Amino acid sequence: MTLSAAGRTAFRLSVASRETPRTLAVVAVCFVSITVINALFGPPMSATTILLNGLVALLLGAGAVLTHRSWVPSRVTPWVAAACALAMVTAGQIQVWMHPDGAAFAYVLLIVVAYSPLTLAWTPAVVVAAPMVVGCVLVSRQFPSTEATDWVIASLAAVAIGMTLLWLRLRSIAELGELAARVAALASEDQLTRLLNRHGVERSLPDLVASAGREQSPVFAVFVDIIGLKQANDTHGHGFGDQVITVVADALKASVRHGDILGRWGGDEFLVLGVGSPQEPDALAQRVRESIRRSRAALGTWPLEVSIGSAIVDDQHLDVDALIRRADHDMYSRRRARPS
Numbered sequence: 001m002t003l004s005a006a007g008r009t010a011f012r013l014s015v016a017s018r019e020t021p022r023t024l025a026v027v028a029v030c031f032v033s034i035t036v037i038n039a040l041f042g043p044p045m046s047a048t049t050i051l052l053n054g055l056v057a058l059l060l061g062a063g064a065v066l067t068h069r070s071w072v073p074s075r076v077t078p079w080v081a082a083a084c085a086l087a088m089v090t091a092g093q094i095q096v097w098m099h100p101d102g103a104a105f106a107y108v109l110l111i112v113v114a115y116s117p118l119t120l121a122w123t124p125a126v127v128v129a130a131p132m133v134v135g136c137v138l139v140s141r142q143f144p145s146t147e148a149t150d151w152v153i154a155s156l157a158a159v160a161i162g163m164t165l166l167w168l169r170l171r172s173i174a175e176l177g178e179l180a181a182r183v184a185a186l187a188s189e190d191q192l193t194r195l196l197n198r199h200g201v202e203r204s205l206p207d208l209v210a211s212a213g214r215e216q217s218p219v220f221a222v223f224v225d226i227i228g229l230k231q232a233n234d235t236h237g238h239g240f241g242d243q244v245i246t247v248v249a250d251a252l253k254a255s256v257r258h259g260d261i262l263g264r265w266g267g268d269e270f271l272v273l274g275v276g277s278p279q280e281p282d283a284l285a286q287r288v289r290e291s292i293r294r295s296r297a298a299l300g301t302w303p304l305e306v307s308i309g310s311a312i313v314d315d316q317h318l319d320v321d322a323l324i325r326r327a328d329h330d331m332y333s334r335r336r337a338r339p340s
Contacts, residue, residue, distance in 0.1 A: 003174075003181050011177035012170065013074035016120040020077045021068035024084055028060035031088070048098065052091040059087050075159055078121035085115030086128040093135040100142040101319070105151060108136070108156040116162030117169040121267055125166055129159050151296040192242055193249035196263035201271060204261050211319065212275045219320070220312040221327035222272035222284060224252065225335070227305040229268040236302070244304060251291035255284060271324065284308055 003011065035053040039045050063084045067077045079337030092108035112132055116125045136155035140148040196204065212219045226248055233241035245268070252270055256262050260274035285308040292304055309331025313323050 003177050006323050007181065008177055011122055011180065012173050013077065014044050015173055016077045016081070017067065019076045019120075020081050020118070024060050024064035024067065024081065026320060028057050028064065033035050034056045040137035046098070049095050052094060056087050056091045056286045059086050063257050077237070078119045078124045081119045082115065082128045084130060085111060085118070089132050090135060093139045096139045097142060105139065109154055112155065112158040113162045113165070116166040119166070120170065120173065122166070125163065128165070133159060135259040190264040191262050193246055195249055195270070196261065198263065198265055201261060201263035201265065201273070208261060208273055208275065215275060217275045218277065218314045219318055219323060220274055220310060221323045222278065222308060222310045223324070223331040224248070224270040224272070225307045225331055226286070227307055227335070232302060238313060244302070247292055247304065248288070248306060251288045255287040271282040309334050
């Protein structure tokens with residue numbers, strides 16, 4: 001399974017939504033800790049520096065809280081991370097401007113390198129890179145001309161390294177998303193028929209229930225059972241039995257409505273779930289049999305037959321498990337009522 005562009009974006013933003021609150025919280029703690037250590041053991045710090053660092057720490061904490069809230073859209077998260085990074089860089093640049101120091105400038109460039117891969121998005125990373133570079137160019141004028149040129153080059157290199165790390169990280173996340181999608185498909189898909197398996201059907205139920213609630217429509221279940229599959233396996237082998245299952249699956253695909261949930265419920269059982277009024281079991285059975293007849297070449301003269309039962313319930317009394325049991329019971333009742 002290959003993720004669409006929208007799927008890759010959604011997966012990337014889900015990673016950002018999980019990572020960003022923790023990252024901002026850790027950085028805030030580190031920022032405060034470094035400020036305290038410098039104040040206690042380093043050269044004297046000005047009140048302006050302490051105030052700037054305090055404001056940045058508060059901003060980082062606020063960003064961590066904000067991005068942790070479920071009501072904040074995931075697409076906002078990279079912008080919050082980028083804005084917090086810009087605040088840290090700007091605070092550092094102001095301090096270097098007031099007290100030119102190469103080590104302090106180096107700290108600023110480390111932040112420039114580190115922030116890009118943490119945003120997990122190109123647009124916010126590029127947008128905030130521009131004021132960061134402009135600020136570094138302005139601050140570099142506080143140093144002698146030769147050093148100023150070196151600092152400008154170092155600033156551009158920091159941005160380039162950060163963007164390269166972002167590119168590498170986005171590639172890794174895209175590959176991880178593809179792998180997660182394949183694992184999800186394997187967990188939800190029946191490998192023989194390419195229909196949903198039982199787990200896949202159950203994962204689809206919340207969307208079905210939500211759709212029934214929005215449309216205020218009933219939900220139906222249709223249960224389909226292959227008659228004599230064990231005999232087919234015993235007589236002709238399991239390869240032939242797999243052909244029988246595949247023919248029925250293809251017939252059902254061609255017979256159910258678009259938007260209905262179709263899955264392989266068990267070895268010889270299939271389940272159709274949908275919103276609205278179902279097709280009559282006898283009519284659906286006839287359509288399936290007609291489709292099977294068109295596939296008769298795959299089965300030779302083996303008399304493939306299916307039993308079909310259905311049940312329906314309105315959205316106000318919806319119990320999907322009970323609905324499926326009723327459809328199963330109806331299917332067996334119809335089978336017993338069939339002439340031998």
